[in-house]
Amino acid sequence: MPPKPSVLAFDTSAAHCAAALLSGDQVTTRVDAMAKGQAEHLMPMLEEMLHAAGLDWADLDAIGVGIGPGNFTGIRIAVSAARGLALGLGKPAIGVNGFDARAFQEALPYSATIPAPRDQSYVQTFTDQGASAPEQTESPAGPQKPAADLIAAVAQIAAARLGTDTGRPAPLYIRSADAAPPRDPAPTILP
Template structure:
């Protein structure tokens, strides 16, 4: 990471809008708890953070984004925003999954557990060589103590900053289970020519 590096990271994979602004070694975080409305809230929140720091979008070196697992719609909101910003600004967007964020700074090998809906948990084993097993969903047993959203978004920002300038795939949602949405029970409407 460069000492004057500027990066913004955000995540909407849970019931919050979380963001971190990394300016060299300094980091500012903001977590706004919210069950819904992240799509309307995210961009004004990021604009405010940049304005408060006295910088603009074009001053950034890159964008970090939490890619899940978590809320299906929330993940899409953040990933879409990051990809759109990266395209519009000509900056690199780096996706960081929740397993990597939770394991940031931990000794490997380790196993990371993330709460999931319906009394389940997402689990992934991270190997000492940097590799990882495929994430899976399991019946929830004992979960570790919750990690504050500010800690997780800080990890997303620091991991993304360490990957700037390297060959990274475009951010993509990490889904471990299907969406909860069900197809409508009513027949499709008839379109009259």
């Protein structure tokens, strides 16, 4: 692992496209608010960030990605982009969940909360002994850290995990999707 790795991290699990470029000790962040269209917006945004820093894809040591919890489709956009980039670049993709990003550099014990649908929240508590299992609660999430701080934490955590066996990034879902199969019968296919 390089002493000061270059890591490009991104997250689309909320109503934004967020990215951070960690290069040496410098972290540059960008958060573009958007309710939809993240899939089309993400790659040009990442290209712009690299170009502004005078870097190319080959200069990266790793890809960091926010794996949720959050918007079902948004999580899948970021995770699939990270896996594709890792495969194409031959670089590791490192998933970082939203709880770890929120708890980054916080004093323990710390309860990380993430807004959930229907005015509820997802909660995970961190102590000196480790972390509890994430769960969904009936209470709304409290004050949230800015998205720029969270994506910077994803980049820094990914850099710290570089060189360890993290496996491929995979979405973190606390509950199943709201989507339901159609009630109408499938059409008959004629021979």
